[in-house]
Amino acid sequence: MADGEQRGTTERVLTLLGLLQQRRVWTGGELADRLGVTPRTVRRDVERLRAIGYPVRAEHGTGGGYQLGPGQELPPLLLDDEEAIATAVALLAGAVAGTGDAALRALGKLDRVLPTRLRSAVRALSGSVESFGGGRAPVDPEVLMTLARACRDEVEAGFDYPSGDGTWRRRVEPYRLVASDRRWYLLAYDLDRAAWRTFRVDRMTEVAARTWRFRPRPDAPDAASFVQQGVTSRVYRHRARFLVHAPADQVRAVVSASAAMVVEVDAATCEIHSGADNLDLVLTHVAALGHAFRILEPPDLATRAEELADRLRAAAGPFGV
Template structure:
């Protein structure tokens, strides 16, 4: 019985640690509700974390609560200084890889919670010596990534200079999620001045800062990956197109770049392709070259263009 109680306490304390890593500040009542215990038990569990080296701070008053701050030393049984630096630099390098970027950034954001100040300077200096070659994403300042990742995590406003048709100007946003494609990093955020959701490329940002002003997450937040992909694949173009393709979505996704089109599953053997271009003939030829039977769903004039193309191709093989 005692072993079961100890195991339950350990699991609860680990859950508490995970919650403290997810958000900048929690009230005692919020933690008690999440853990299903009393505020008194939360206080005891906080003391258990402090006893093993986790710097949990408690602040009173409006906006106060429990928060996990950077410590004077790394928590026991995790890393010594050299291991922490090596891990952080490796994660910084991993944020540029198409296959591991998201996971590396999530891990780096968690590590940032407990990385002592004295080590952060060394990590920044060493990260400058890490490069990659070949494909991959457009280069992004690791400090920009970390600033925005923290802002998403802590639910605080962010600001940055960003170019537009009217010229470069300051944008104030409530950051929601960082999204990585195989080419670039994007931020999905609620633009406070335009009162709408917007996608921003990190490599176009300058003077990125996070404020201390917290916001409540919006209930109408869209699915981040889908929202960004729709914008990247077609939203920026003058014309949009939609096709019904007689092939499984999983098969078509291996043929189509996520930056070129969005593949939506219809059923086990059929999917839709959504894409855009200034000249839809380019998209039509792209879909035809995939090698699957397909039908133009919209726009209507593109179906007419498909008929004309079919007639020209048929004429090309006639004697």
């Protein structure tokens, strides 16, 4: 068989597979019409699919036709470009959400079978994402891919972003995408403000990669830690730090990663770093964990803790005493 004829047959068989994945049952005549071939050629192409592991069933009679059935082994999937990217994004989201090694293994297998043009895009996403926390609200996969490519290619990115009483165009050097337990963020160097900034991806509009390349800055912070510090403390008026007499993993299990950073001190103690506009709320949340703790900063929070303790003791006694 000549090379051109072989390519034509391969493309037709892949098209046939795509049709079988789109609908539950096709008659031989319907497939022949869609492919522009004879029913005999359809039967031969079905045999080719069966030979490489696809369990194509053929039912005769009224209501019968060709059907792609489940098999004992999962055969290769036929995905178009958009489906492949969406699948990779979903797998990556599962991986960074802590659903185990299965998502990472599946992403690796998908990476090996993707065409070069798609493989580089998927690797861009997987190599440009960090995380803290678990599952999060969805965002536009195309926006994630655009930002991931910009991180990988080290090119500037631009987007509209709300700030104060308006929306402004931001021009940045994108560094990493970071997934929290609630949202996706971009860590980037803001060129107009000459500082590292964190941006919520779901608040971005008109996202586009530029053609201007940049050289990575030597002072780039640790992406996940920088974003988590911003989410949990830097954006608030007040910050607080507590020493908690409990293992870090035990505290992380009950403290949202978007609410506070839990830093291990040793096997039996950890620190909680958090922020709020009202530190009394943070104080009561730490107290509600049920572990012995000590206030490290700010100093005046200790006085407020004593006042709170007095109110609680008064609440336990007779009214008016």
